[in-house]
Amino acid sequence: MTKVDDTSSGRPRGNDAAGKARTSRRGFLAGAAGLAAAGAAAPALGNPKNQPPNVADWTKALGDGVATRPYGHPSQFEKEVVRRDVQWLTASRESSVSFTPLHELDGIITPNGLCFERHHSGIAEVDPADYRLMIHGLVDKPLLFTLDDLKRFPRVNKIYFLECAANSGMEWRGAQLNGCQYTHGMVHCVMYTGVPLKVLLEEAGLKSNAKWIMAEGGDAAAMNRSVPMAKALEDCIVAYRMNGEMLRPENGYPARLVVPGWEGNMWVKWLRRIKVGDEPWFTREETSKYTDLLESGKARQFTWVMDAKSVITSPSPQVAKVRKGFTIVSGLAWSGRGTVKRVDVSLDGGRNWREARIDGPVFDKACVRFYYEFDWNGQPLLLQSRAIDSTGYVQPSKDDLRKVRGVNSIYHNNGIQTWHVKADGEVENVEVG
Amino acid sequence: MTKVDDTSSGRPRGNDAAGKARTSRRGFLAGAAGLAAAGAAAPALGNPKNQPPNVADWTKALGDGVATRPYGHPSQFEKEVVRRDVQWLTASRESSVSFTPLHELDGIITPNGLCFERHHSGIAEVDPADYRLMIHGLVDKPLLFTLDDLKRFPRVNKIYFLECAANSGMEWRGAQLNGCQYTHGMVHCVMYTGVPLKVLLEEAGLKSNAKWIMAEGGDAAAMNRSVPMAKALEDCIVAYRMNGEMLRPENGYPARLVVPGWEGNMWVKWLRRIKVGDEPWFTREETSKYTDLLESGKARQFTWVMDAKSVITSPSPQVAKVRKGFTIVSGLAWSGRGTVKRVDVSLDGGRNWREARIDGPVFDKACVRFYYEFDWNGQPLLLQSRAIDSTGYVQPSKDDLRKVRGVNSIYHNNGIQTWHVKADGEVENVEVG
Numbered sequence: 001m002t003k004v005d006d007t008s009s010g011r012p013r014g015n016d017a018a019g020k021a022r023t024s025r026r027g028f029l030a031g032a033a034g035l036a037a038a039g040a041a042a043p044a045l046g047n048p049k050n051q052p053p054n055v056a057d058w059t060k061a062l063g064d065g066v067a068t069r070p071y072g073h074p075s076q077f078e079k080e081v082v083r084r085d086v087q088w089l090t091a092s093r094e095s096s097v098s099f100t101p102l103h104e105l106d107g108i109i110t111p112n113g114l115c116f117e118r119h120h121s122g123i124a125e126v127d128p129a130d131y132r133l134m135i136h137g138l139v140d141k142p143l144l145f146t147l148d149d150l151k152r153f154p155r156v157n158k159i160y161f162l163e164c165a166a167n168s169g170m171e172w173r174g175a176q177l178n179g180c181q182y183t184h185g186m187v188h189c190v191m192y193t194g195v196p197l198k199v200l201l202e203e204a205g206l207k208s209n210a211k212w213i214m215a216e217g218g219d220a221a222a223m224n225r226s227v228p229m230a231k232a233l234e235d236c237i238v239a240y241r242m243n244g245e246m247l248r249p250e251n252g253y254p255a256r257l258v259v260p261g262w263e264g265n266m267w268v269k270w271l272r273r274i275k276v277g278d279e280p281w282f283t284r285e286e287t288s289k290y291t292d293l294l295e296s297g298k299a300r301q302f303t304w305v306m307d308a309k310s311v312i313t314s315p316s317p318q319v320a321k322v323r324k325g326f327t328i329v330s331g332l333a334w335s336g337r338g339t340v341k342r343v344d345v346s347l348d349g350g351r352n353w354r355e356a357r358i359d360g361p362v363f364d365k366a367c368v369r370f371y372y373e374f375d376w377n378g379q380p381l382l383l384q385s386r387a388i389d390s391t392g393y394v395q396p397s398k399d400d401l402r403k404v405r406g407v408n409s410i411y412h413n414n415g416i417q418t419w420h421v422k423a424d425g426e427v428e429n430v431e432v433g
Numbered sequence: 434m435t436k437v438d439d440t441s442s443g444r445p446r447g448n449d450a451a452g453k454a455r456t457s458r459r460g461f462l463a464g465a466a467g468l469a470a471a472g473a474a475a476p477a478l479g480n481p482k483n484q485p486p487n488v489a490d491w492t493k494a495l496g497d498g499v500a501t502r503p504y505g506h507p508s509q510f511e512k513e514v515v516r517r518d519v520q521w522l523t524a525s526r527e528s529s530v531s532f533t534p535l536h537e538l539d540g541i542i543t544p545n546g547l548c549f550e551r552h553h554s555g556i557a558e559v560d561p562a563d564y565r566l567m568i569h570g571l572v573d574k575p576l577l578f579t580l581d582d583l584k585r586f587p588r589v590n591k592i593y594f595l596e597c598a599a600n601s602g603m604e605w606r607g608a609q610l611n612g613c614q615y616t617h618g619m620v621h622c623v624m625y626t627g628v629p630l631k632v633l634l635e636e637a638g639l640k641s642n643a644k645w646i647m648a649e650g651g652d653a654a655a656m657n658r659s660v661p662m663a664k665a666l667e668d669c670i671v672a673y674r675m676n677g678e679m680l681r682p683e684n685g686y687p688a689r690l691v692v693p694g695w696e697g698n699m700w701v702k703w704l705r706r707i708k709v710g711d712e713p714w715f716t717r718e719e720t721s722k723y724t725d726l727l728e729s730g731k732a733r734q735f736t737w738v739m740d741a742k743s744v745i746t747s748p749s750p751q752v753a754k755v756r757k758g759f760t761i762v763s764g765l766a767w768s769g770r771g772t773v774k775r776v777d778v779s780l781d782g783g784r785n786w787r788e789a790r791i792d793g794p795v796f797d798k799a800c801v802r803f804y805y806e807f808d809w810n811g812q813p814l815l816l817q818s819r820a821i822d823s824t825g826y827v828q829p830s831k832d833d834l835r836k837v838r839g840v841n842s843i844y845h846n847n848g849i850q851t852w853h854v855k856a857d858g859e860v861e862n863v864e865v866g
Contacts, residue, residue, distance in 0.1 A: 056559070056560075056563060056651060056705075058557040058558055058559055058651060058652070058653075058703070059557065059652065059653055059655065060653065061653055062527045062554050062555045062653050063527065063552070063555030063556035063557050063558060063652065063653065064527075064555050064556045064558075065525065065526025065527045065529060065552065065555055065556075066516075066527075066529045066530060066531040066550045066551070066552060066683075067515075067516050067517060067518040067526070067531040067550070068526070068556075069546075069683070070515035070516050070517065071506065071507065071514075071515050071516070071546045071547065072516070072545060072546040072547070072548070072683060073506075073546060073681075074504065074545075074678060074679065074681060075558075075561075075679065075680075075681065075682045075686045075687075076558070077560060077561050077687075078678070078679050081504075081678060081679070082503035082504050083499075083503050083504070083505070084500060085499045085500040092498065093498025093499050093500070093501070094495045094496065094497075094498045094499075096498060096499045097499055098499040098500035098503075104678070105677040105678060106588070106626040106674050106677060107590040107624045107625075107626045107674060107676070108590065108624070108677070109542060109623075109624045109677045110676075110677055111545055111676050111677055111678045112505060112507075112544055113502075113504045113505040113506060113546075114504065114505070114677075114678065115505070117499045117500070118499070119498065119499055121495050121496065122495045122496030122497050122498055123496040123497045123498075123501075124491040124492065124496050125491055125496060125497075125508075125509070126489070126491055127489075127491075127510060128508075128510050151761075152756075152758075152759060152760075152761065154804065154806055155539070155761070155792070155804070156792055156793070157539070157540040157541065157792050157793030157794075157802055159794070190542075191540045191541070191793070192540075193539040193540045218489060218491060218492050219491070219492065219496065220491075220492055220493065220494055220495050220496065222492065241538075241540060243542045243543075243544050243676065244538040244540045244541075244542050244543055244544055245507060245511070245514060245537070245538060245547065246507065246508065246511050246514070247508075248505050248506075248507060248508065250499075250502070250505060253508045253510075254508075254510075270491070272489075272492075323585075325585075327585075328584075328585065328587065328588070359588070359589055359590050360589070360590030360591070360624070361590075361592070361794065361796070363794070369590055371587065373587055
């Protein structure tokens with residue numbers, strides 16, 4: 001921010017008379033609509049003294065016209081703001097993950113083009129005309145729905161976070177990945193539109209022993225998970241839209257299951273089948289995967305809920321160095337058990353906590369945006385955040401989690417993240433309990 | 434929706450023993466996390482009787498891997514869901530408009546790639562490194578901000594609608610355009626992130642006679658508008674993000690003015706200058722344009738607020754024919770004076786009104802989504818909606834508006850829209866007062 005040597009009069013030349021006459025007649029500040037003589041001359045704004053220095057090239061020529069991009073995309077200057085994968089993480093990209101660039105975003109809505117991906121056999125390219133969803137099993141009448149059928153049922157609009165159970169999984173064994181895109185980027189938050197699953201299940205008619213559903217995807221993995229009926233009836237949605245438009249192919253086009261607050265693996269994409277049963281199916285994804293192996297050799301199973309969690313997205317390792325002076329700590333928090341009630345920030349690795357400012361809407365099982373503003377004097381910092389949710393649960397330290405879970409875990413690491421801000425403003429991922 | 438002849442057992446083969454043993458031990462429906470022996474075998478889901486008919490091709494082969502599209506885009510099957518312009522509307526596309534495909538969207542968030550455009554000299558392609566915003570005029574210290582400077586000020590996140598004053602302008606003279614994309618598509622609704630203008634003005638220090646600002650864009654039109662200081666201090670934002678990511682070039686990248694509830698022309702894009710003065714500037718865009726010419730030959734001036742308005746987005750002329758049976762009327766409503774309190778729907782051209790269901794979040798000066806569900810028996814309909822806002826204002830009929838404003842107007846047509854649903858389900862734009 002620079003002070004400008006401003007020699008202008010405070011008003012462009014030629015406006016004085018007309019302007020004063022009009023003002024005295026009408027009281028514009030009150031905001032009332034008034035009447036002026038039609039066709040009054042519009043004085044030109046041509047005083048060069050009023051121009052900022054160096055009129056830019058883009059002001060000197062016509063730009064592209066409308067609808068030269070019928071579907072728009074970001075500025076050429078933002079081309080580094082993309083999802084990224086980590087090539088060594090999995091054997092193939094068809095069974096891998098890409099990460100939301102959290103460090104480049106603000107607010108709570110994730111643009112559709114930047115929502116992280118996790119595929120088990122790549123992106124199924126589903127033709128919506130041939131899409132079918134079957135509901136069968138312990139129902140009175142098995143049903144087959146086309147996409148048009150789904151769109152004829154009453155629909156709801158809900159903003160929810162979706163987090164992969166393996167988000168922050170590498171961090172169980174200490175600071176591994178240098179940037180919140182990689183440590184926490186398996187989360188996104190959009191507005192879904194779809195049919196409450198309850199409505200579809202009631203259309204099929206549930207038998208008295210209907211206690212579980214199994215949701216199966218139309219990808220080559222036929223990804224499937226068991227969901228208890230209580231959750232299916234409570235708030236699950238068969239969604240076909242995200243942020244207003246149809247789902248993106250990588251997010252399950254044309255329809256996916258939304259299981260609010262629960263691990264992302266259950267939000268079955270390219271949803272082709274819901275089977276109703278009286279017991280869980282113990283599929284691969286809820287036995288050999290998505291269970292939490294403890295030190296004892298036993299595994300926690302059916303750990304569906306994503307507990308309260310938060311991360312500071314800026315400052316963070318992928319962002320420009322911190323400058324001295326007024327500094328904004330910005331981050332995201334979420335809880336699968338309800339709303340985020342409070343977020344605290346620590347500058348000293350958890351010894352002292354100060355309440356952050358939550359700004360923007362707070363929805364059940366959605367991300368919230370928090371800020372903490374302070375003057376940085378150049379002293380090194382250990383930046384942390386912790387979320388407190390509507391159940392009173394406080395996001396724990398990684399060490400507290402490890403005491404209970406050991407270090408064999410991959411999933412459900414909601415421990416507090418630490419960024420070390422060095423004296424020169426550089427930020428790195430470090431381990432502070 | 435089809436009934437399926439389902440001959441399956443309700444549970445895939447091989448699960449019975451393990452499944453029953455586990456269920457009886459733990460009570461899954463209560464949702465409690467339990468412990469299971471690690472490494473338990475995951476039974477295969479291979480019973481062909483459980484498969485929907487015709488396993489699709491996309492289930493038989495690997496799809497594309499992650500991050501093959503680092504910035505994602507919609508399905509190939511959605512390529513008709515785009516902004517469209519009307520070639521004959523203006524002399525050049527650099528000074529024209531493209532329309533949001535409202536009929537293809539749901540919920541309240543507009544994806545960034547589909548937000549309508551209105552340019553006066555095309556899209557300024559601003560290099561963010563060279564971007565500057567000057568604040569000068571009746572201030573204690575004129576200031577020049579870089580984009581980084583703006584990002585160092587405390588920021589807010591707000592969801593607002595933006596409507597062009599000329600939205601529905603063609604409809605003043607009767608039913609002209611056949612589809613809500615064209616009749617009402619100069620509106621969008623996103624989450625903005627930016628600095629309250631008040632903060633920046635206070636940084637510069639307002640002189641006691643500072644009563645107005647003039648905001649000027651960095652496009653070749655140097656588009657500029659006067660805004661009264663009361664509004665500038667109340668809720669205006671210098672925004673640099675929409676839906677989390679940086680603004681799109683066509684929406685003012687890297688920074689624009691947000692003037693909640695007021696006509697879109699004032700939301701100056703590519704914002705380069707804010708001049709503080711004691712009177713309005715009477716620029717071209719608030720004298721020869723964006724005033725409402727009345728029958729008397731006088732013009733309403735400074736008609737900034739966008740009054741309560743609504744439109745049924747489906748059924749509508751660009752959407753597939755209506756089918757008999759359960760039918761969902763879906764639409765958007767908004768008000769520049771506060772929140773939308775209620776939306777009514779009429780099936781008979783305004784003789785009878787029924788209250789619609791508002792679903793999803795309701796924010797101040799943002800779009801809300803409404804639904805009205807009924808059984809259509811094939812009788813022709815005259816579909817209408819009307820919004821009622823928190824001030825008690827009821828969206829008027831077009832005839833009521835014309836009685837006051839005549840038919841010379843271009844701007845601020847918030848009259849009730851009518852869609853005629855014919856007996857065969859086809860929908861057309863018609864005039865019903």
